[in-house]
Amino acid sequence: MKDNQWITILHYNDVYDIEKSVRFIPVYQKENSEDTLRIFSGDFLNPSMMSTEMKGLQFEKIFDKLRPHYTMIGNHELDFGEEYFCKVASKFNTKWVASNLRRKSDGEIFCNAKPYYIHDVNGVKIGVIGLLDTYFIEASILNMDHYDYEDYMTVGRELSKMLKGMGCQLVIAVTHMKTLSDELLMNDENNIDVILGGHDHIYIVMHNRRKLLIKSGDNFNSFSRIDICIGSPEEALMYMNELPVEDQKTALARFRNKDTNLHDFILDGGQHSLFCKVQRVLTPSDGEEDIEIKNYYERTWRDFEQRNNYPALFMTSELQLEDRVIRCGPSKFIDNLALVINQYVPTDIVLLH
Numbered sequence: 068m069k070d071n072q073w074i075t076i077l078h079y080n081d082v083y084d085i086e087k088s089v090r091f092i093p094v095y096q097k098e099n100s101e102d103t104l105r106i107f108s109g110d111f112l113n114p115s116m117m118s119t120e121m122k123g124l125q126f127e128k129i130f131d132k133l134r135p136h137y138t139m140i141g142n143h144e145l146d147f148g149e150e151y152f153c154k155v156a157s158k159f160n161t162k163w164v165a166s167n168l169r170r171k172s173d174g175e176i177f178c179n180a181k182p183y184y185i186h187d188v189n190g191v192k193i194g195v196i197g198l199l200d201t202y203f204i205e206a207s208i209l210n211m212d213h214y215d216y217e218d219y220m221t222v223g224r225e226l227s228k229m230l231k232g233m234g235c236q237l238v239i240a241v242t243h244m245k246t247l248s249d250e251l252l253m254n255d256e257n258n259i260d261v262i263l264g265g266h267d268h269i270y271i272v273m274h275n276r277r278k279l280l281i282k283s284g285d286n287f288n289s290f291s292r293i294d295i296c297i298g299s300p301e302e303a304l305m306y307m308n309e310l311p312v313e314d315q316k317t318a319l320a321r322f323r324n325k326d327t328n329l330h331d332f333i334l335d336g337g338q339h340s341l342f343c344k345v346q347r348v349l350t351p352s353d354g355e356e357d358i359e360i361k362n363y364y365e366r367t368w369r370d371f372e373q374r375n376n377y378p379a380l381f382m383t384s385e386l387q388l389e390d391r392v393i394r395c396g397p398s399k400f401i402d403n404l405a406l407v408i409n410q411y412v413p414t415d416i417v418l419l420h
Contacts, residue, residue, distance in 0.1 A: 072296065074188050074237070075100065079133075079283050079290040080108035080265030081141070083115045085125055086364050087287035092132050093355040094348060098292050102188055105134060106195075107161065108265030108283075109141025109243045112152065117371055119411055122147050123155070128363055130159040136186065139197040139241040140165045140178055141265060142207040149209070153178050164197035164241055166226055167217040168204075177214060183226055185235060191297065193237045194230030196259075198223055198252070200244040203266065219248065220255055227258035236297050236339070239263060246271065246282065253278045260336060261293070272330050272345050279334060279343055289349045296342040 077098055082088070099105065112123030123144075138161040144152050156163060156178060163180035176182055186193045198219040204211060219242075227238045242249055242264040249264045253275060261279045268285035283291040328347040333340055387398040405417040 072189060072191060074104065074191060074193070074295045074297075075102070076104045076106060076239075076261075076263075076293040076295070077290060078106045078108070078263045078281060078293065079287075080243075080263075081110040081268055081285040082126075082129075082287050083111065083113075083118075084286055085115075085117070085129055085360070086368070087350065088129050088132075089356045089361045089364060090352070090354050091287035091290070091350045092129075092357040092360060094350060095133060095290060098290075098348060104186060104188060104193065105136050106239070106241055106263050107133070107135040107138040108241055108263055109139040110143045110265055111141070112144045113146040114143065117367070118146075120371060120374070121367075122151065124158065125367055127158050128360065130161060132357065132360060135161045137162050137164050137184060137195050137197075137241060139163075139199075139243050139265065140180055141243045142199075142203050144178070145207045145209055149178055164195060166196045166198055167219050167222040168199060169215045169217070171213055171215055177209075183230060185230070185233065191237070192233075192235045193239060194227070194233070194235035195239050195241060196223070196226045196230070198240050198242045198244065200242075200248040202245045202248065203243055206266075219244065220252065220257075223252055223255065223259055224257040231258045237261065237295065237341075242266075249280050249282070253280045260334065260341060261295070263291075270347060272347075274332060274334065274343075277335050277337075279341075279345070281345065283347070287350055289347055292346045292348055294344040294346075297336070298340050298342055 077095065111126050112118065117125045140163055162184060163178060164184060165176055165178065165180040166182040168177045169175060170177055180197065182196065184195045186195055200219050201216070204216060223240060230238050238259050239261045240252065240259045242252070242262055243266045244264060246264070246267045246269070249262055250273065252259065253262055253273065259278060262281070264280065264282045267282060269282055270284040270289060271280070271282045273280040281291050281293065283289060330345040332343055334343060382399070382403060384399055386400045387393070388400055392398050393401060401419060405419060408417050
């Protein structure tokens with residue numbers, strides 16, 4: 068096992084506030100190397116205060132720093148419409164992946180993404196696909212009269228089988244789905260090895276005998292470092308024989324690390340075994356800062372504040388904020404607040420709770 072090559076993957080998802088990236092970037096870059104595979108599971112273009120005006124373009128410099136190889140399109144990338152996203156997608160330093168939503172007009176993947184990629188790390192071929200579920204569609208503004216959705220389970224089986232047939236030793240599904248959908252994918256009979264998910268703003272590491280599922284939190288609070296070594300079943304057996312008897316009861320060996328931010332185990336990959344180490348890397352609240360991004364954020368936010376430093380609403384009547392009013396009937400304040408929200412975020416209905 069010592070002679071076998073380890074592959075390092077860095078993963079994060081669902082980021083909105085570029086201020087938090089100031090301390091995220093230095094920690095992330097320390098874990099990065101030339102051979103590291105960097106993956107982002109989507110959602111950044113919206114929502115945030117800056118995005119109400121900049122429509123996500125404030126992230127261009129962040130992408131240049133983090134340089135994710137592959138990014139799954141998140142539902143919030145479509146908040147300003149597919150046409151807008153297609154126009155700006157090339158500004159971000161990444162390759163877009165999505166496998167199971169196509170335009171009816173030309174049969175192409177939406178937003179001109181690719182259904183899969185093959186990534187080479189020192190001779191190890193890694194297949195990358197992107198999957199979304201119906202929850203993604205419900206959370207987006209897409210008009211499904213113009214799109215054909217393909218079941219993510221079916222597409223996951225077909226593409227993972229194809230990629231393994233093309234010689235990929237590892238297949239990664241980058242998803243933007245509910246955790247329930249990711250779990251169903253993990254427990255399905257497909258050839259996917261690793262699921263790197265987004266959409267739900269949680270940190271989880273789950274696995275069964277053959278697959279690994281990770282969601283890496285949200286909003287630059289943490290990311291995952293995943294180290295994987297592809298070994299033989301014989302090596303896995305030798306390795307497991309060194310473990311306590313209680314850890315040998317399953318083909319999946321979880322062991323040794325009591326730290327909840329560290330996970331080690333073996334996955335059964337059929338013709339090979341996957342030795343996996345997963346570490347949750349937290350962004351420190353008082354750690355090193357990326358000075359370039361800090362200066363960029365402060366300048367951008369200052370300009371944003373100056374452009375928007377004016378009253379949003381003048382009222383000459385009573386606010387009517389009494390509990391008995393706002394809970395039980397119409398209120399002038401709530402009515403006007405809804406009008407203000409509608410002015411800045413165009414929508415048909417504004418619900419306040």
